[in-house]
Amino acid sequence: MTTDDQTYAFKNALDAQGERLRTLETLFDPGTIRCLEARGVGPGWRCAEVGAGGGSIAAWLCHRVGPEGSVLATDLDTTVLRELAHPELEVRVHDLLTDELPKDEFDLVHLRLVLGWLGDPRSVLPRLIGALRPGGWIVAEEIDFVSAVADPRMEAEAAALFERVLHEHNAVLAAQHRFNPFYGRRVAGDLADAGLAEVGCEGRTTMWCGGEAGGRIWRLTLAQLRESMIAAGRMTASEIDEAMALCDNPRLSMLAPVVMAAWGRRGVA
């Protein structure tokens, strides 16, 4: 599979996608780190960060596991990851849909906003679970747009426009890239069905405002999807441009999509 025919909609090698990955990290790393700390990640752990994107969590894991531990960071496209330099880190080009992972190896396999892009995420769970040593943890964090609505204090016209853009974003990504914008609600159940023990989950959301990181993620996302959204024929270029301008304006305020963190443990035979 080449980076041109993959299901993932964004190209990590583009400057705008590098900035988009950094912005995702700004928004989501604090919650991810709390969740990983709660699983007990510490010195000497062997970790895999799958679909590592910009690599901030891979870098955090390197500091956390120290010289006795190791971190394997994988992605379809490692352009941004290759900028990282830590003695504990190995970076590997890897397609989770087709390529094997080391077996019985890791104390932790972490993924964030990856499974929802895979069409049938359940098909890769045996590979992820097989990569764990007995007792090791999977932590999978997936988005669910159920909560994504405009703040009722927004002007009605701007709120309606932004909610149309949200809906269109989900529709285009689902139709063209097999993205499931509501996978967050399924991920814990899928981990349990795949046979993991001690499965739990926790959802996180917040308010996103124009001119801040939450507005920026929308502007960077819409900039990359603009042409596909216009081609879908339900929104005009000027409507999309107006929504993008809102992203830099404090008039935009919305409840963010939920990030559902789910975890589970491979049983000790």
Ligand SMILES: C[S@@+](CC[C@H](N)C(=O)[O-])C[C@H]1O[C@@H](n2cnc3c(N)ncnc32)[C@H](O)[C@@H]1O
């Ligand atoms: C939304 S980004 C999230 C990046 C990072 N996990 C984070 O949360 O900051 C999704 C990442 O998954 C990667 N990805 C998508 N499909 C993949 C696949 N089949 N195998 C490996 N990585 C994949 C993309 O290249 C991208 O870096």
